[in-house]
Amino acid sequence: MTTILxxxxxxxxxxxxxxxGLLSIGQDAATLHIITAQTEGGAAVAMKSVRVVAALAQVYAQAMTGTQALLVVQAAFAPIGTARNAMRLLRKFPALDVGLADEDIYLREHPTPDYSNQIMDKHPLLLSNPFRPLPHGHILGNAPILPHKPRTSAMRGGAYMSKLVWPMKLLSAPKERGSAIRGGRLISAMFGLPLLVKSWPSRDDLPTLLR
Known part of the structure; x- marks a missing residue:
């Protein structure tokens, strides 16, 4: 669908x-046309070429008796909101009253029967509009296929995941220890008594001890 403003x-x-003003909000320059009585080929021919309906073109042709200039905006359906934004901005630039109840005409685009049995013809873009000479015609205003950007890391930005939730590293370098027991203390020290004592003398040593 295209709206002719x-x-x-x-x-x-x-x-x-x-x-x-329309260009400042992103309207494509190829969809904006200014027609005067001095336009080459005549104002009527120029209005027909930019799809101004015959009923409106006749009224404008009668009103263009001097320096008047007609601004025609071909606001396509894509990107979404193009026509609405153009209408809103044009309210800031009051135009002449030519007695028309509505100067915004919605034109429904009909499929071409010649291409009904063909999936693609000359590689058109999905949801493209032949009356909208833009680099692409995607409905959301962006190219449907984005170029691939190689990444060197599986994580965006290349940062550690731990830094997102914890300011310190989750893995740290191990410290060398000289003992299997933390702190280097003997377990026997926890009891206050030695766990190992001297052995009792043997029978052979008794005579010597009794002398």
Missing amino acids: TRLYSDRAAAEAARA
Whole structure:
């Protein structure tokens, strides 16, 4: 679906100001047209070429008797909100009242019967619009296929996952220990008594001890 917005201004300078406003919000320059009575080929032919409906074109042609300039905006359905944003901005640039109840006409795009049995013809983009000469015609305003960006790490940014939740490293270098017991103390020291005592004398040593 394409919305044809038409506004008639007192002169070309006023139409150019409205056009500049549309460009500032991202409207494509190829969809904006300014038509005057002096346009090459005639205003009627120019309005038909940019899809202004015949009923509106007749009213504008009668009103364009001097320096008046017609601004035509071909606001396509994609990206979403293009027509709504253009309507909102054009309210800031009051146009001449030509007696039309509505100057915003919605045109429904119909499929071409010649291509009904073909999946692709000349490699068109998905949801593209032949009346919208933009680099791409995706419905959301962005290219449906993004270029692949090689990454050297599985984690974005290359940072440790531990740094996201803990300011310190989760793995630290082990410290060498000289003993299997932490602190280097003997277990016997915990009891206050030695666990190993001298052995009792043997029978052979008794005579010597009794002398």
